[in-house]
Amino acid sequence: MAAELHVELVAADRQVWSGEATLVVARTTSGDIGVMPGHQPLLGVLESGPVTIRTSEGGTVVAAVHGGFLSFADDKLSLLAEIAELSDEIDVQRAERALERAKSEADASAERRADVRLRAVSAH
């Protein structure tokens, strides 16, 4: 059996995903970071961006994460986000509408949020 790490993806008000994975890629403020089992204990600040989790069953879970943290120790990875959505929970049409609205209102953070959502869906 390949080495595994336990992932907990939690948003402020609920647990979004939890399970075993072989690789997790997330975007921190200093760039993308990939965490595999046996990584050194790590605490990082996340940027808005997609998080890719390669599960032990060989599947891929993509989530849009807006702000938060990543902490890894003892093969346990916690992804804490204020808002986190799995790619199949994201309403594409709504995100597209939000993107257009954000563009017309020149709301940079809203535009970024919508963009991250759409990218999480397309990466899936």
Added chain:
Amino acid sequence: MGAQLRVYKRRIRSVTATKKITKAMEMIAASRVVKAQRKVAASTPYATELTRAVTAVGTGSNTKHPLTTQAETVTRSAVLLLTSDRGLAGAFNSNAIKAAEQLTERLEREGKEVDTYIVGRRGLSHYNFRERKVAQSWAGFTDEPSYADAKQVAAPLIEAIEKDTAEGGVDEIHIVFTEFVSMMTQTALGDRLLPLSLDEVAGESRAKDEILPLFDFEPSAEDVLDALLPRYVESRIYNALLQSAASKHAATRRAMKSATDNAGELIETLSRLANAARQAEITQEISEIVGGSAALADATAGK
């Protein structure tokens, strides 16, 4: 029908209507408590993980941060009071307000100025009626607080603590909320939110007997702490808001249950009185008839 009996009947009808209303409110509150409790439970994983992370940075590095360093002399502190928007919850709001007032008094005795921040219309009207100064207040979300609401409440508090005391900032933040212990017990308590004492935070997680590993910080310990502590405060406030909401619904349920019980008792007493009045009326009618026929019989006999 006699006037007395009519009055009783009318009162029974009105109390029955009231009883129906309080019964409905009791059941609504009961279902909301369960929902609110579920929300408290759903927010727990985030809070636990965040506490772990804060402990890790706090103990794993010697970083000094405005949110964790204790001011040498505290000149001003902020008190955040969580109440509800609506009443009909027994002593829920007055207990929270009382706890806040005791805390304020204690802080003032220690020679600190106190800025009051209030969540909930009840607390606000209590302070406004007494013409006490309120630094800022929020209302409208106490029944079902969302994380965005907690962020909104936390923002000015974090801003105030980062500001210099001379410019109107505060040195410490206390929070007064009603802790949800169980369906039957809710206690109003005051707690210091900031500055965080890392020992205390560490103590909470240390209870699980875990040794914290040496973390690598990305990008740096200061930056992580910068980003982490506001989130920690928000999550604490969010948790307090949720507990306060659950407590409020539990208090409403209890208050409405006793109101329903009292209405039931009142209906029973009133029905007894109404029965007695009806019986008295019947007795009187019979004696009138008997009296009348006896008088009639006497009159015909005497003819």
